[in-house]
Amino acid sequence: MNTKATATSKTTEARACACGTCHEAVSAKATYRPGHDARHVSYLLQGLVNSYADGQPVTKALINGMAKELPSEPLRAKFLRAADRLVAKETEAAKAKADAAKEAKAA
Numbered sequence: 001m002n003t004k005a006t007a008t009s010k011t012t013e014a015r016a017c018a019c020g021t022c023h024e025a026v027s028a029k030a031t032y033r034p035g036h037d038a039r040h041v042s043y044l045l046q047g048l049v050n051s052y053a054d055g056q057p058v059t060k061a062l063i064n065g066m067a068k069e070l071p072s073e074p075l076r077a078k079f080l081r082a083a084d085r086l087v088a089k090e091t092e093a094a095k096a097k098a099d100a101a102k103e104a105k106a107a
């Protein structure tokens with residue numbers, strides 16, 4: 001008889017919440033702790049805000065690359081919409097700053 005112990009390969013490895021900020025475990029079926037999908041989107045947006053603050057270039061490719069970290073299409077869409085608004089705001093702010101500098105020089 002085969003007395004080989006049936007190695008119950010139980011994958012007890014807990015998966016971490018995908019938001020990237022809480023590092024809490026989630027069940028095998030879940031990707032996020034409740035509400036942390038929104039948190040993941042804000043976390044990525046904060047990365048863009050930080051890039052602007054550091055004077056790093058924020059490109060469409062960067063934004064699209066970040067969107068790929070999100071596990072679902074609705075979340076990616078949500079992130080891309082928010083990123084668009086952020087880029088518009090930052091572009092406007094940069095333009096206003098440049099205009100102010102120009103005026104200061106002209107005066």
Ligand SMILES: [Zn+2]
Pocket residue numbers: 017018019020021022023024032033036039
């Ligand atoms: Zn989380």
